[in-house]
Each structure stands twice: as C-alpha cells, then as structure tokens.
Amino acid sequence: xxxxxxxxxxxxxxxxxxxxxxxxxxxxxxxxxxxxxxxxxxxxxxxxxxxxxxxxxxxxxxxxxxxxxxxxxxxxxxxxxxxxxxxxxxxxxxxxxxxxxxxxxxxxxxxxxxxxxxxxxxx
Amino acid sequence: xxxxxxxxxxxxxxxxxxxxxxxxxxxxxxxxxxxxxxxxxxxxxxxxxxxxxxxxxxxxxxxxxxxxxxxxxxxxxxxxxxxxxxxxxxxxxxxxxxxxxxxxxxxxxxxxxxxxxxxxxxx
Numbered sequence: 267x268x269x270x271x272x273x274x275x276x277x278x279x280x281x282x283x284x285x286x287x288x289x290x291x292x293x294x295x296x297x298x299x300x301x302x303x304x305x306x307x308x309x310x311x312x313x314x315x316x317x318x319x320x321x322x323x324x325x326x327x328x329x330x331x332x333x334x335x336x337x338x339x340x341x342x343x344x345x346x347x348x349x350x351x352x353x354x355x356x357x358x359x360x361x362x363x364x365x366x367x368x369x370x371x372x373x374x375x376x377x378x379x380x381x382x383x384x385x386x387x388x389x
Numbered sequence: 390x391x392x393x394x395x396x397x398x399x400x401x402x403x404x405x406x407x408x409x410x411x412x413x414x415x416x417x418x419x420x421x422x423x424x425x426x427x428x429x430x431x432x433x434x435x436x437x438x439x440x441x442x443x444x445x446x447x448x449x450x451x452x453x454x455x456x457x458x459x460x461x462x463x464x465x466x467x468x469x470x471x472x473x474x475x476x477x478x479x480x481x482x483x484x485x486x487x488x489x490x491x492x493x494x495x496x497x498x499x500x501x502x503x504x505x506x507x508x509x510x511x512x
Contacts, residue, residue, distance in 0.1 A: 302457045302470075331510055334425045336503045338461075338491055347470075347489045347505040362509055364487035366470045368461055380459045382470040386485055386509055387454055 273335030273346040276369060276376060281328035288318045288326075294378050302382040314381070327353040329360070342371040343379075352385070362386040396458030396469040399492060399499060404451040411441045411449075417501050425505040437504070450476040452483070465494040466502075475508070485509040 267275070283290055295301075295311035301318075308314050329351040338345040346367045351360035368380035390398070406413055418424075418434035424441075431437050452474040461468040469490045474483035491503035 300459045302459060307459075332507050334505045334507065336423045336425060336430075336505060338503055345468075345489065345491055345503050345505070347487065347507065349487050349507050349509050362485070364470065364472050364509070366468065366489045368468055368491075380461055380468050382457045382459065382468070384455050384457065384470065384472050386472050386487070 269335050269337050269344045272344055272369070272376065274333060276344075276367070277330065277333055277346060277348055280367075281330070284318070285327050288321075289315065291315055291318055295381075296377050296379075299378050300380055302384075304384060323354045325353075325355050328363075329353070331362075338368060344369045344376070349386075392458050392460050392467045395492070395499065396467055397456060399467075399490070400453065400456055400469060400471055403490075404453070407441070408450050411444075412438065414438055414441055418504075419500050419502075422501050423503055425507075427507060446477045448476075448478050451486075452476070454485075461491060467492045467499070472509075 280294065292311045292315040295314050297310050299311060299314060301308045301314045303317060306317065308317050330348055331350045333346065333348050335344055335346045346369065348365045350363055352363050353360050363383065363385050365383045367378055369376040370379045415434045415438040418437050420433050422434060422437060424431045424437045426440060429440065431440050453471055454473045456469065456471050458467055458469045469492065471488045473486055475486050476483050486506065486508050488506045490501055492499040493502045
C-alpha cells in the first residue's frame with residue numbers, strides 16, 4: 267500500500283473510532299507515543315487514552331477537509347496532516363482543527379508515534 | 390538546545406526569511422526534501438524554492454498563532470506543527486494556515502525533510 271492510501275485508511279479509521287468509541291484508541295499508541303492536545307502534552311498509550319476519554323463531550327464528529335501525506339523516513343514512516351471541522355454535542359457551528367500524525371510501521375500495521383492536535387483560532 | 394527551543398528558533402527564522410526574501414530558503418532543504426503546498430507536491434531543494442518564489446504575491450507576512458513540537462525519533466528529529474494567519478499584499482483579511490515541518494539534524498544544524506502547507510477552509 268502506498269503512503270497516500272495508508273494515510274487515508276488510517277485517518278478514516280482513527281476518526282471513525284474516535285467518534286464512535288474513543289476508549290478503544292489505545293491500540294494505536296505505544297509507550298513511547300506522544301500526544302499534544304491543545305496545550306497538554308502526554309506520553310504513553312495509557313495516559314493518551316485517559317486524556318482522550320476525559321474530554322468533556324458526549325457526541326463528537328470529525329469532518330476531514332484536507333488530508334496530505336508524505337514518506338517521513340526510508341523505513342516506511344508516514345507523516346499525515348489533516349485539517350477539518352469538529353462538531354461537538356449539540357453545537358451548530360463546527361470548530362476548525364489541524365492535526366498531524368507520524369505513523370511508524372510495526373509488522374503489517376502502523377502505530378502513532380507523534381500526534382499533535384490544535385483547534386484553529388485567529389490571532 | 391531542547392526540541393521546543395529548536396522548533397521556535399527554526400520557525401521564526403523560516404517565516405522571517407520567507408516574508409523578507411524567500412529566494413534564500415533553499416539552504417533549508419536537501420535533494421530528498423518534500424514540500425506539499427496546497428495540492429502541489431514537490432521534491433528537492435531546487436524545485437521547492439522555484440515553487441515558493443513563483444507564488445503570486447509580493448508582500449507576505451506569517452503570524453504564528455500556535456506552535457507545537459515533539460521529538461520525532463531517537464536521532465534528534467523534531468516535528469513542528471504551526472497554525473497561524475497569512476497576510477498577502479494589500480488584503481485586509483488574513484487567511485488561516487496550518488503547516489508541519491519534520492526537521493532532521495545535520496552537523497550542528499537542521500534541514501527540512503517534510504514540509505506540508507495548507508490554507509484552512511471550512512468544509
């Protein structure tokens with residue numbers, strides 16, 4: 267599978283899982299994985315999932331606007347940047363977000379090494 | 390220098406150079422470097438600088454809103470995600486952008502291996 271197909275498949279899986287049951291996202295992270303979620307920095311699958319589960323909303327929906335990928339090393343690493351809209355609970359107005367994933371191959375699959383998430387505000 | 394300081398220093402240098410004289414950005418890229426600029430994908434310092442120089446504006450100013458960095462490997466690689474506002478020529482309304490850089494150490498400095506740039510639109 268080429269890096270564009272991998273990035274697209276991973277991203278769709280990730281947001282579908284996030285939006286339906288984010289308690290199951292831990293399989294995608296390892297002990298060395300890092301998450302920056304807004305101003306919070308975390309390391310390790312357990313801490314990352316605790317943070318994601320603790321986010322104060324019940325219903326959430328990610329809509330992808332742009333998805334771009336590049337090979338990030340000669341070892342099969344893939345870098346993905348997504349911009350999109352986030353719909354939370356009963357709010358009418360989506361919030362724009364930007365997110366980057368650095369994916370590392372492991373056997374026939376990939377895990378998330380780097381994950382940076384930011385809502386987009388004007389300066 | 391820690392990865393946060395490196396990321397901040399690199400990003401300020403990059404946007405200052407971009408906004409004052411983007412013909413000089415080639416020193417930051419190598420033959421294996423990749424740029425995704427909106428829907429255009431390019432590889433190599435020469436192609437990347439040609440693209441950046443050809444962008445159809447005279448005056449440009451990047452304003453950083455958020456800057457987040459993480460170590461991207463055990464070799465000193467750094468991943469940086471920036472969101473911000475872009476002011477072009479005489480336009481009054483800034484455009485929001487998102488950009489990610491994957492920086493790789495080389496001697497006492499760093500070069501750009503991955504560079505993905507997107508303006509942020511609503512879906």
